[in-house]
Amino acid sequence: MSSSSVFVVRRILYNSWCFALVLCVASCQPSPPVTQLIPEPEKFAKIIYPPDNPTTREGLALGKRLFYDPILSADSTISCSTCHLPELAFTDGRKVSKGIGGRTGKRNSPGLVNIGYLHKTLFWDGRADDLESQALHPVADPNEMGGDWPLLISKLRRHPDYMPAFRRAFGLSDDRELSPDHVGKALAQFQRSLISSDSKYDKVERGEAVYTETERLGHAIFFDLADEPDPEFHGLPTGECAHCHIPPHFTNQKFFNNGLDEADSLEDFKDIGRALVTGSVYDNGTFRTPGLRNVALTAPYMHDGRFENLYDVVAHYNSGGHYAENRNANIFELGLSNDQAEALVAFLHTLTDSSFVNNPDYRQ
Structure with a gap:
């Protein structure tokens, strides 16, 4: 083979290699x-x-x-x-x-x-x-x-x-x-x-659905509507829920002691929670506020799963919880009747979004 032929073959091979490299690089780019x-x-x-x-x-x-x-x-x-x-x-x-x-x-x-x-x-x-x-x-x-x-x-x-x-x-x-x-x-x-954005709560907010009377009462307790001008809710106990569980995601992403455990000293917590990260003793026994969307599906509750159902959760907050120096100020006896506690649970169920949990895009 002449030198010119060899040169042509080499040039063809080189061009092919470059083309393949370009294809490879292109296919690797997101x-x-x-x-x-x-x-x-x-x-x-x-x-x-x-x-x-x-x-x-x-x-x-x-x-x-x-x-x-x-x-x-x-x-x-x-x-x-x-x-x-x-x-x-x-x-x-x-x-x-x-x-x-x-x-x-x-x-x-x-x-x-x-x-x-x-x-x-x-x-x-x-x-x-x-x-x-x-x-x-x-x-x-x-x-x-x-x-x-x-x-x-x-x-x-x-x-x-x-x-x-x-x-x-x-x-x-x-x-x-x-x-x-x-x-x-x-x-x-x-x-x-x-x-998740298509629960009954969202539909009510969009004007596409209405609460039952029980759910409406629970909504008023959750959002402390006793403080609002509407005379219908005057005298209604406040739930103190929305201070920490703020819509639309129903969390403020902060850390609190919500009165789960009696602690005469801040050193008495079995799980010191946020303090493991911050090193501050005042953070002992504090945990991140979870979001409440689809909360009816996520039992058991709290960082250690101690409460089996939402009725137990509401009963805890209604009781005012246990003493600790750093217990959040919004944790105190609420004075909810059984019917009012039931209504608060009914409202929490309106945060369930069946389209979310059944979405095929989220499943294997």
């Missing part, structure tokens, strides 16, 4: 952010998407798959969905969660409803600053998924389906770039899609 994948209700403030983790089709699909896959646990028996079931508004129905090998966790599994809107710290004690970091904790917890991040990343790199999916979702050009952060980002994208 699609542009498409927040319209997650329609947001008009009355909700917009979800704050991190600049380094916008939601994309590829990232959302990957996050959903990881959420339901036990591959993230040490022995491939526990997935995120083990403790976050869609039919229970992404809780598990247990007092405290159960993890790998039947090990018992320390606290009740918190729900994930509208978690993308909760821009402050997460978990009962607030140890995670955002969804991306929150998603990493259960994987490495010995009582939950019992994982070892280096081993897990190695397992994902060898997986014939996951590594291409990570490349597409995050534009990775080298498998060695895969890190726990990418797992956390994918899971966060899926969790930001879990939006």
Whole structure:
């Protein structure tokens, strides 16, 4: 073969290689952010998407798959969905969660409803600053998924389906770039899609439904309408609920001692809660205010699952709780009659959104 022929062959091979490289790079790039994948209700403030983790089709699909896959646990028996079931508004129905090998966790599994809107710290004690970091904790917890991040990343790199999916979702050009952060980002994208906004409460707010008389009474107690000009509710006991459970997500994302345990000293709490993070003794026994959307589906209640049903919860608050130096000022004897307590529970049931728990986009 002449030197000119060799040159032509080499040029063809070089051009083919460049074309293949361009195709590879293009296929590895995630699609542009498409927040319209997650329609947001008009009355909700917009979800704050991190600049380094916008939601994309590829990232959302990957996050959903990881959420339901036990591959993230040490022995491939526990997935995120083990403790976050869609039919229970992404809780598990247990007092405290159960993890790998039947090990018992320390606290009740918190729900994930509208978690993308909760821009402050997460978990009962607030140890995670955002969804991306929150998603990493259960994987490495010995009582939950019992994982070892280096081993897990190695397992994902060898997986014939996951590594291409990570490349597409995050534009990775080298498998060695895969890190726990990418797992956390994918899971966060899926969790930001879990939006509930079509309960009876929402329909009443939109003028599409009306409360029963019992629900209406419960609504008045929840929102302390005895303080309003409407004479119908004058003399009605206040529920003191909406100080902490503020619509539309029914949480203020703050930490309180709600009188669950008697404590002559701030050192007497079995679970010191927020203080594990802050180191402040005054935070002992304080926990994050949970959102109440779909609350009727998330029993048992409180950080340790001590209350089996909503009637027990209302009875606790009606009693005024137990003494502690840092007990919240809104915890005192309410004076609700049995009928009024029943009405408050009836209102809480109006926060159930059946379209949310049955949404096929949230299921495996």
